[in-house]
Amino acid sequence: MSKKNAFYAQSGGVTAVINASACGVIETARQHSDKIGKVYAGLNGIVGALREELIDVSQESTETIAALRHTPSGAFGSCRYKLKSLEQNRAEYERLIEVFKAHDIGYFFYNGGGDSADTCLKISQLSEKMGYPIQAIHIPKTVDNDLPFTDNCPGFGSVAKYVAVSTKEAALDVASMCATSTKVFILEVMGRHAGWIAAAGALAQEQEGDAPHIILLPEVAFDKEKFLAKVQQTVADNGYCVIVASEGAQYEDGTFLADAGSVDAFGHKQLGGVAPTLAKMVKNELGLKYHWALADYLQRAARHIASATDVEQAYAVGKAAVEAAIAGKNAIMPTIERNGSSAADYSWSIGEAPLSEVANVEKFMPEEFITADGFGITQAGRNYLEPLIQGEDYPPYKNGIPQYARLKKVLVGKKLEKGFDVL
Amino acid sequence: MSKKNAFYAQSGGVTAVINASACGVIETARQHSDKIGKVYAGLNGIVGALREELIDVSQESTETIAALRHTPSGAFGSCRYKLKSLEQNRAEYERLIEVFKAHDIGYFFYNGGGDSADTCLKISQLSEKMGYPIQAIHIPKTVDNDLPFTDNCPGFGSVAKYVAVSTKEAALDVASMCATSTKVFILEVMGRHAGWIAAAGALAQEQEGDAPHIILLPEVAFDKEKFLAKVQQTVADNGYCVIVASEGAQYEDGTFLADAGSVDAFGHKQLGGVAPTLAKMVKNELGLKYHWALADYLQRAARHIASATDVEQAYAVGKAAVEAAIAGKNAIMPTIERNGSSAADYSWSIGEAPLSEVANVEKFMPEEFITADGFGITQAGRNYLEPLIQGEDYPPYKNGIPQYARLKKVLVGKKLEKGFDVL
Numbered sequence: 134m135s136k137k138n139a140f141y142a143q144s145g146g147v148t149a150v151i152n153a154s155a156c157g158v159i160e161t162a163r164q165h166s167d168k169i170g171k172v173y174a175g176l177n178g179i180v181g182a183l184r185e186e187l188i189d190v191s192q193e194s195t196e197t198i199a200a201l202r203h204t205p206s207g208a209f210g211s212c213r214y215k216l217k218s219l220e221q222n223r224a225e226y227e228r229l230i231e232v233f234k235a236h237d238i239g240y241f242f243y244n245g246g247g248d249s250a251d252t253c254l255k256i257s258q259l260s261e262k263m264g265y266p267i268q269a270i271h272i273p274k275t276v277d278n279d280l281p282f283t284d285n286c287p288g289f290g291s292v293a294k295y296v297a298v299s300t301k302e303a304a305l306d307v308a309s310m311c312a313t314s315t316k317v318f319i320l321e322v323m324g325r326h327a328g329w330i331a332a333a334g335a336l337a338q339e340q341e342g343d344a345p346h347i348i349l350l351p352e353v354a355f356d357k358e359k360f361l362a363k364v365q366q367t368v369a370d371n372g373y374c375v376i377v378a379s380e381g382a383q384y385e386d387g388t389f390l391a392d393a394g395s396v397d398a399f400g401h402k403q404l405g406g407v408a409p410t411l412a413k414m415v416k417n418e419l420g421l422k423y424h425w426a427l428a429d430y431l432q433r434a435a436r437h438i439a440s441a442t443d444v445e446q447a448y449a450v451g452k453a454a455v456e457a458a459i460a461g462k463n464a465i466m467p468t469i470e471r472n473g474s475s476a477a478d479y480s481w482s483i484g485e486a487p488l489s490e491v492a493n494v495e496k497f498m499p500e501e502f503i504t505a506d507g508f509g510i511t512q513a514g515r516n517y518l519e520p521l522i523q524g525e526d527y528p529p530y531k532n533g534i535p536q537y538a539r540l541k542k543v544l545v546g547k548k549l550e551k552g553f554d555v556l
Numbered sequence: 557m558s559k560k561n562a563f564y565a566q567s568g569g570v571t572a573v574i575n576a577s578a579c580g581v582i583e584t585a586r587q588h589s590d591k592i593g594k595v596y597a598g599l600n601g602i603v604g605a606l607r608e609e610l611i612d613v614s615q616e617s618t619e620t621i622a623a624l625r626h627t628p629s630g631a632f633g634s635c636r637y638k639l640k641s642l643e644q645n646r647a648e649y650e651r652l653i654e655v656f657k658a659h660d661i662g663y664f665f666y667n668g669g670g671d672s673a674d675t676c677l678k679i680s681q682l683s684e685k686m687g688y689p690i691q692a693i694h695i696p697k698t699v700d701n702d703l704p705f706t707d708n709c710p711g712f713g714s715v716a717k718y719v720a721v722s723t724k725e726a727a728l729d730v731a732s733m734c735a736t737s738t739k740v741f742i743l744e745v746m747g748r749h750a751g752w753i754a755a756a757g758a759l760a761q762e763q764e765g766d767a768p769h770i771i772l773l774p775e776v777a778f779d780k781e782k783f784l785a786k787v788q789q790t791v792a793d794n795g796y797c798v799i800v801a802s803e804g805a806q807y808e809d810g811t812f813l814a815d816a817g818s819v820d821a822f823g824h825k826q827l828g829g830v831a832p833t834l835a836k837m838v839k840n841e842l843g844l845k846y847h848w849a850l851a852d853y854l855q856r857a858a859r860h861i862a863s864a865t866d867v868e869q870a871y872a873v874g875k876a877a878v879e880a881a882i883a884g885k886n887a888i889m890p891t892i893e894r895n896g897s898s899a900a901d902y903s904w905s906i907g908e909a910p911l912s913e914v915a916n917v918e919k920f921m922p923e924e925f926i927t928a929d930g931f932g933i934t935q936a937g938r939n940y941l942e943p944l945i946q947g948e949d950y951p952p953y954k955n956g957i958p959q960y961a962r963l964k965k966v967l968v969g970k971k972l973e974k975g976f977d978v979l
Contacts, residue, residue, distance in 0.1 A: 143732070146733070147729055147732050147733065149725075177732075177735035177736065178735075178736075180735060180736065204728070205725050205728055205729065206725070206728035206729045206731065206732040207732035207733070208732070209732075210731075210732050210735055211732050211733055212733070212735055212736040212737070213733070213736045213737045214736050294956055297956070297957060298860050298957065298958060299854050299857075299858075301957060301958065301960070302572075302628050302629070302853075302854065302857035302858055302859060302860065302958075303852075303853040303854055303857050305627070305628055305629035305857060305960060306570055306628065306629045306853045306856065306857040307853065308629065308633075309566070309570050309600075309629040309630035309631070309632075309633050309634050310569070310570060310630070310634055310635070310636070312600035312601075312603060312633055312635055313600065313601075313603065313635040313636045313637050313979065314635070314636045318853060320854075336955075336956065336957060337957065339955075339957065424852050424853055425850070425852060426850055426851060426852035426853060426854050427848070427849055427850040428849060428854070429726075429847055429848060429849035429850075430725075430726040430729045430730065430741060430847055430849060431722050431725065431726055431743075431849050431851070431854075433729065434722075434725035434726050434728060434729040435722075435725060436725060437721050437725065437861055438860055438861070440956065476955060476956075519955060519956065522955075522956035522957075523955070523956045524956065525950070525953055527948070527950070530948055532759075532762075532899060532942060532945075532946070533717055533720070533759065533863065533899075533942065533945035533946045533947065534720060534721065534724060534759060534760065534762065534945070535721060535724065535725075537724070537728060556736065
């Protein structure tokens, strides 16, 4: 095997631990400098490759690369840019392969979700056809936890921990104020299609009666009457009610609650989402005082409360990707395999899945994880979720603020004459 | 001095560290069992005293009381209940004093903000007149940091740290996505009248150009054109713009941005607040993609990322309150006194202020803390804020979740024949 350079890119919405995967890739590549030359990273993901904007990772110190392990977000820049199908825009794929060829890149590590797994597969296939074979390895990452084959996705465990901890804390707040003030609290969390993140709110429950009392998942059709009855009963029983709602919560006909709101006096669609829609119901129909929070980016960026298990797994899939490449593998994704049936006997190891089967498949919450009334998580669901938030992995602090890596991002000189229009 | 029982109550919006003050009160009282008999706590604050619902704190174990130090929210229950003026409802004050007399309570520790300082003062005065003198000590607590005399309020440092850390993390997220996605991010934080909490967002800045790029304070009249120009310029310069906005941000005429929104198609006032109002401006006038978060209770409940300085100070004012009572003091509030001019040489000690001067005075951000353009914090402001978020004080975890105190809340038998209508 001749020594080739490697290309690494971050794709799609970032997470608290995607940089830990980057750290795993780069540190492992550096340990194998006999096999892998330079590591180049795409400036702002695959867009950087199309534009031939390649960050020379060798310019970053050992300390900076090590600090990626505890740095949230995409340190090299990510992007929301889905390559079109080969039929629609073959030129994009050909451009990528030309850039890779120009920079002697033989390994393509793509760190993302379902779409990027698909891109990765196509790069592998087309490069072969074009006579410049590239080993393309996909590194799993999504807060949504919706990739198939892998037991869970790096990024999910940390957002799950954030949601569980935040739910627990906010619930204590509401409990202490409910005698005279707020009785209903709603936390809106991410998850447009799959309810994994909202489900993780259930981990705040340690005893019978603990919040959250209601979890709204996209997988369960929203029934307004049933919901309001449950809120009312919960307030009657406990004095307060805490709700964790997926942004993707929807009615039976597929209308999102977030869209079921209304237009304002100017005819503009009302901003906001599920939480204010629910809050309005609770106020108008039950007359109860409410508060709501919208965690938005705070939840997926919350490296300060990351799951140690998640950090380790994120690093491990990055490391495994490089090791697989060195072993000559192609068009695969390292996966996380679970051993044990609950947090008590949980352990994990790294497996792999062929990209041809991973690409464009979404994994939803299985029915057996959802309670019969649709508002909660079963013991099976808890057994699945609980191991993923185990352990704390605090970043270092200075002046009261976490110290996150700052990259130099030195770009490699361009070798191709032509640019490429993208975006 | 004869041995008397003590009464402790939590008042108003809770914080991440008000229970640390409770811990300081109870542990110190237990150390002085020769002077202080039992400690009773009001179930749901002063409402518990009016109803004669007193929690017998002696039923709680040493371990549980110690755990209060790392437990957010009001463990005994708090309330939003402002006693009317003496002229308007003398009966309430007389009832309190009757309850205290019935349970041989000679010390009243009231843990709250400006309103509760006022109540505390009146109890002290009226009890004297009624021939059953009670030593009333106010223990400062507000996330709003708006009490006079004390350099800062316990509760503020932790919300400040939460906002600074969250701003830093969310900003990294936006920075990594801005090439193809979100360009403007808005975090709405608490602070209806004073901008201290939003100002703390500035502590996320470690280098020139760091987020947040715009801070909106209630103290600075909102100018839409100037705001939009600043957003546009920031996006042009950095690729993205991060805004921390006080819920109390307002126009020159005093209209809150949160209220300046509109009614929906059904004529209901639009829910939400400052963040969606700003987001709509950014979208409609600049056409930029935005995201926003509403931290709500998450910010003041976030014990998992509390400031160690804040926790120590919260404990210290509780301890000092009991020591002051034992020393025979009355109608005072322990304060935090600052030494040093910045975080580098910061130290603090406990002082005291007479309640007659504390009650019902609000402290706003001084002009010299706000930059000339009104969108940022000066070095003087930073020097004030930075020491308050120093140090981390992590709670213990089990199964990935913080372990917070659970009280038994055993109520003392009632001694008065009559009940009292409250609420």
